[in-house]
Amino acid sequence: MARKLLLENINVPGIHTFDVYRQNGGYRSVEKAIKSMTPDAIVEEVKTSGLRGRGGAGFPTGMKWSFLAKPEGRERYLVCNADESEPGTFKDRYLMTHIPHLLIEGMIVSSFALGAKTSYIYVRGEMMPQIRILERAIAEAKNAGFLGKNILGSGYDLELYVQPGGGAYICGEETALIESLEGKRGNPRIKPPFPAISGVWACPTVVNNVETIAAVVPIINDGGDEYAKVGNGRSTGTKLISASGNLKKPGVYEIELGLPVEEFIYSDEYCGGIANGKRLKAVVAGGSSVPILPANLILNTINGQPRLMSYESLSDGGFQSGSMLGSGGFIAFDEDQCIVRNTWNFSRFYHHESCGQCSPCREGTGWMEKVLHRLEYGHGKMSDIDLLVDVSKKIEGNTICPLGDAAAWPVASAIRHFRDEFEWHVTNPKEAMERNYGLAKYADPLPKLEEVVSEN
Amino acid sequence: MSDKVKVTIDGITVEVEPGTSILNAARQIGGDIVPPAMCYYSKLEGSGGKCRTCLVKVNKGSEKDPRPMPKLVASCRTGVMDGMEVQNITSPEVIEARKGVVEILLINHPLDCPICDQAGECHLQDLSYEHGVGDTRYEFERRTFDKIDIGDKIQLHMTRCILCYRCVYVANQITDNRVHGILGRGDASEISTYIEKAIDNDFSGNVIDVCPVGALTDKTFRFKNRVWFTKPVDAHRDCPTCKGKVTLWYKGDEVLRVTGRKDQFGEVEDFICNTCRFETKNTNSWIIEGPRHIAQTSVISANHYEFAPLPVIKENQVLIEANKVEFERATKI
Numbered sequence: 149m150a151r152k153l154l155l156e157n158i159n160v161p162g163i164h165t166f167d168v169y170r171q172n173g174g175y176r177s178v179e180k181a182i183k184s185m186t187p188d189a190i191v192e193e194v195k196t197s198g199l200r201g202r203g204g205a206g207f208p209t210g211m212k213w214s215f216l217a218k219p220e221g222r223e224r225y226l227v228c229n230a231d232e233s234e235p236g237t238f239k240d241r242y243l244m245t246h247i248p249h250l251l252i253e254g255m256i257v258s259s260f261a262l263g264a265k266t267s268y269i270y271v272r273g274e275m276m277p278q279i280r281i282l283e284r285a286i287a288e289a290k291n292a293g294f295l296g297k298n299i300l301g302s303g304y305d306l307e308l309y310v311q312p313g314g315g316a317y318i319c320g321e322e323t324a325l326i327e328s329l330e331g332k333r334g335n336p337r338i339k340p341p342f343p344a345i346s347g348v349w350a351c352p353t354v355v356n357n358v359e360t361i362a363a364v365v366p367i368i369n370d371g372g373d374e375y376a377k378v379g380n381g382r383s384t385g386t387k388l389i390s391a392s393g394n395l396k397k398p399g400v401y402e403i404e405l406g407l408p409v410e411e412f413i414y415s416d417e418y419c420g421g422i423a424n425g426k427r428l429k430a431v432v433a434g435g436s437s438v439p440i441l442p443a444n445l446i447l448n449t450i451n452g453q454p455r456l457m458s459y460e461s462l463s464d465g466g467f468q469s470g471s472m473l474g475s476g477g478f479i480a481f482d483e484d485q486c487i488v489r490n491t492w493n494f495s496r497f498y499h500h501e502s503c504g505q506c507s508p509c510r511e512g513t514g515w516m517e518k519v520l521h522r523l524e525y526g527h528g529k530m531s532d533i534d535l536l537v538d539v540s541k542k543i544e545g546n547t548i549c550p551l552g553d554a555a556a557w558p559v560a561s562a563i564r565h566f567r568d569e570f571e572w573h574v575t576n577p578k579e580a581m582e583r584n585y586g587l588a589k590y591a592d593p594l595p596k597l598e599e600v601v602s603e604n
Numbered sequence: 605m606s607d608k609v610k611v612t613i614d615g616i617t618v619e620v621e622p623g624t625s626i627l628n629a630a631r632q633i634g635g636d637i638v639p640p641a642m643c644y645y646s647k648l649e650g651s652g653g654k655c656r657t658c659l660v661k662v663n664k665g666s667e668k669d670p671r672p673m674p675k676l677v678a679s680c681r682t683g684v685m686d687g688m689e690v691q692n693i694t695s696p697e698v699i700e701a702r703k704g705v706v707e708i709l710l711i712n713h714p715l716d717c718p719i720c721d722q723a724g725e726c727h728l729q730d731l732s733y734e735h736g737v738g739d740t741r742y743e744f745e746r747r748t749f750d751k752i753d754i755g756d757k758i759q760l761h762m763t764r765c766i767l768c769y770r771c772v773y774v775a776n777q778i779t780d781n782r783v784h785g786i787l788g789r790g791d792a793s794e795i796s797t798y799i800e801k802a803i804d805n806d807f808s809g810n811v812i813d814v815c816p817v818g819a820l821t822d823k824t825f826r827f828k829n830r831v832w833f834t835k836p837v838d839a840h841r842d843c844p845t846c847k848g849k850v851t852l853w854y855k856g857d858e859v860l861r862v863t864g865r866k867d868q869f870g871e872v873e874d875f876i877c878n879t880c881r882f883e884t885k886n887t888n889s890w891i892i893e894g895p896r897h898i899a900q901t902s903v904i905s906a907n908h909y910e911f912a913p914l915p916v917i918k919e920n921q922v923l924i925e926a927n928k929v930e931f932e933r934a935t936k937i
Binding site: 316318333338499500501502503504505506507508510511512513514515518535539541542543545546547548 | 655659681701705708709741766786789790791792793
């Protein structure tokens with residue numbers, strides 16, 4: 149069994165309660181941080197650990213924290229981004245449901261490190277049970293003296309609030325989240341200024357993902373050096389992967405970064421292979437917004453190296469033959485899945501979730517959805533495929549926030565890797581309504597190496 | 605800090621105050637290199653960044669940090685740095701992206717210019733004429749909205765709206781309360797009043813002037829005339845609420861409508877009050893200053909008398925000299 153840092157005690161009965169969590173070594177990091185460390189030492193420790201943001205972009209957390217402006221007399225805020233709504237990603241919800249105190253503990257340590265006296269957990273509106281769980285956990289921690297005024301007699305005060313969102317995907321973008329937190333319409337702000345300079349109520353703010361904040365706990369407990377030993381290269385530590393799709397054992401897994409993708413899919417410790425004895429066709433490796441890859445390219449990079457679950461290895465090959473780790477929403481498709489339908493479905497999501505502020509995303513996402521709908525339902529034209537590529541290019545990079553990119557990448561990559569399937573939908577519209585294109589050559593070994601890709 | 609910063613746009617260097625946006629630096633140079641702006645309005649704080657037509661490429665970030673910016677940036681919301689090098693019309697990438705934005709802005713626009721009161725002074729018309737392509741690849745039904753009534757002075761055509769948010773900023777910053785805003789999200793977002801409330805405020809009429817398209821038009825001018833048949837005349841009056849400096853649009857002896865004075869970038873010089881705009885429509889109330897200068901490229905200049913000198917002027921040497929510019933322009937056409 150690989151080492152678990154976050155979900156070590158997940159199976160202890162009653163771990164969601166303060167007492168059980170405390171008995172299992174919980175809140176040690178708060179004691180250690182507040183009693184024996186300075187805020188700067190904590191930031192240094194996080195820098196040493198090499199922890200990278202778990203929300204999708206993979207920006208080094210220690211660096212983000214050190215960018216926080218610290219003007220005299222201004223409040224600073226830490227906001228936890230729990231607005232997890234990417235299709236395929238459900239790790240934060242799992243963590244908040246089953247081990248809420250880990251997040252609270254991380255919030256206390258991180259807030260102390262950043263000098264924030266008020267911190268927020270912005271939870272997606274649909275996650276009502278999790279909001280209640282977190283509020284209860286906060287009340288328990290407050291009773292035990294870990295929150296509120298004068299924490300553990302150190303003179304440090306911290307108030308922690310849970311803020312339910314309205315259930316909009318766009319509010320997971322940090323500036324839109326801040327707008328929404330302030331009670332406004334959740335439109336992303338134009339950057340600069342970055343939240344580190346002017347965030348919540350124009351005060352310096354750090355926005356971090358739930359998992360990132362939870363990962364601060366083992367870093368403080370064991371030290372940044374220890375944490376950096378886990379993982380692979382610049383991808384240190386462990387990552388929660390929410391595996392879904394046609395897998396034998398879908399669910400949330402904590403993996404050490406650098407685990408081979410093949411092992412993750414096929415080993416019994418993790419997903420246990422493809423369900424119903426079918427073969428793997430494609431994988432979306434990091435949540436719906438990252439490029440989709442066919443089976444041969446997800447198992448191996450274009451150079452023939454085995455692909456690993458790490459920030460670097462998954463993005464090896466750039467957009468031509470690589471993908472991204474993203475937020476860790478691992479969706480596997482077996483041979484019976486239709487890529488066109490799936491692309492349309494993703495596109496439908498982004499069309500629905502676009503905030504409507506800037507024009508390429510507002511109009512372009514709807515356009516792509518309509519064209520994909522036409523292709524999927526057998527009314528497509530050959531020129532539609534190039535049109536989609538062109539529209540996705542017009543959106544990508546020209547929008548205020550990354551939602552435009554997130555909407556464009558899945559479409560562009562699906563066409564790049566599965567073009568013959570799209571063409572088949574155009575040339576055989578009747579057949580395409582009745583059956584799927586199947587596995588085709590997508591799981592064939594890459595030209596250079598014959599021996600590597602094997603089914604099961 | 606009085607130190608000016610140097611910025612080079614399409615090879616032309618200009619010195620501007622620190623903190624100026626790239627768009628405003630380009631406007632100081634003027635000419636073809638000024639990026640088009642549909643949502644930015646210099647008199648409205650916080651506007652801009654939304655329409656993405658003003659995208660430019662930054663080749664060199666600054667003297668200190670010469671790295672280029674990875675993406676195209678919205679010039680209206682990006683500040684200049686010393687030594688910055690910007691490409692606008694010299695960059696094929698920018699032109700391509702702008703073409704894409706224009707196409708995308710037009711896919712759900714009804715293109716009902718023949719019956720639109722804004723036609724002739726519409727920024728979207730100008731934009732698509734200069735930067736767009738001839739036809740569209742969009743083959744689906746265009747988006748429509750339920751009609752709502754926002755009062756007896758202002759007409760809202762939501763289908764024409766490009767969601768620039770300018771009217772929202774006007775209501776926030778010029779008037780004392782805002783009853784309209786953006787409802788919905790994505791391509792279903794619309795300008796609306798929440799419970800069909802009338803927009804009625806001393807300065808609410810300015811939303812008509814700031815609207816770059818025909819989404820908000822003057823109900824008192826509705827279907828009265830095409831703008832290029834009317835003659836703009838600068839005038840002023842002693843108004844207790846605003847500065848009273850306006851442009852009157854005449855057809856014959858009749859004042860058909862009153863607007864603010866718009867400069868070459870389509871921005872009004874002063875916001876005017878509703879009394880001036882909607883209720884003061886006879887010549888007696890105004891002190892006429894003279895014909896309004898209209899850009900030669902505008903369709904409104906087509907039969908504008910500032911532009912075609914009277915025959916009597918043609919015979920007098922002094923007058924010929926004084927009207928030299930107009931003569932040259934007339935002979936050009």
